[in-house]
Amino acid sequence: MNQRKGLVMREIRMDEMAQSIDLLNYVFQMSMSIKKDRRFVSEKSRQFNEGHALGWFDGDHLVSQILSLPFQVNIYGVPYEMGGITAIGTYPEYSKQGLMDQLIKETLTIMREEGRYISYLFPFSIPYYRKKGWEIMSDIVEFQVKDTQFPHYKQVPGKIRRVNTRHQDLVSIYDRFAAKTHGAMIRNTIAWNEKFHEDYWEEKFVDTDVVLQAAVYYDEDDVPQAYMYYRIMEENFYIDEIVYLTEESRKGIWNFVSAHTSMVYNAYGKTTGNEPVAFLLEDSEIIQE
Known part of the structure; x- marks a missing residue:
């Protein structure tokens, strides 16, 4: 546990998932149906169980968060443990206080302790994450x-x-592709669920009959x-x-x-x-x- 300006940094508990989703909804302005929201919460709950979710709290109120997930990547034919960063967000009234800096440092420390020396993320701002130590590896x-x-x-x-x-041949093809492609993620269940397998994927197109x-x-x-x-x-x-x-x-x-x-x-x-x-x-x- 860490303290800063009356705030406390600690792991986000499962019973605080609703606050985490509210923060993501606000920061990324996601518009979801009730049905989709429930599926989204269900998937994020599984991710929280698999990874490390850290947040800053003002009393019992979650105001800033980060989630790291365990993955592997192919680096010149050798699989390396990798930490994937996602679910980053801070309420605007708590910005410019260095909260995310501390969350990132603590998350990277945990990754290193687990033997994960590589980290991937999908940046909302390239300059911002360059300052934090990440660099572009794919356009x-x-x-x-x-x-x-x-x-x-x-x-x-x-x-x-x-x-x-969900056909196994899809996984088989991707596994062979990843095994020969430098920098490719070696997808585990978390990665497949996030990208294509979850039922809530179809809810991205609310009020239509569009399916993947x-x-x-x-x-x-x-x-x-x-x-x-x-x-x-x-x-x-x-x-x-x-x-x-x-x-x-x-x-x-x-x-x-x-x-x-x-x-x-x-x-x-x-x-x-x-x-x-x-x-x-x-x-x-x-x-x-």
């Missing part, structure tokens, strides 16, 4: 491909199957080689994640997108700055930013 590139630009590759020998979003779907490309030996998580919404195709292990499977999974030409006007997606999306497509004049 995000958003792209838009018009239906007239969809690639139509020659027939590939494999086939596509649409599968359940998954497709897998299998080669001619029926070995899974690529997958795509996607949504079809308002006559557009949204790629939430695409992972492929071979050039053949890349073409096969993009042929699947092209098969939706009569249904959608555009395909939208995100990838890393190292992925040459435009170069690999037949029509390279796509929008990237």
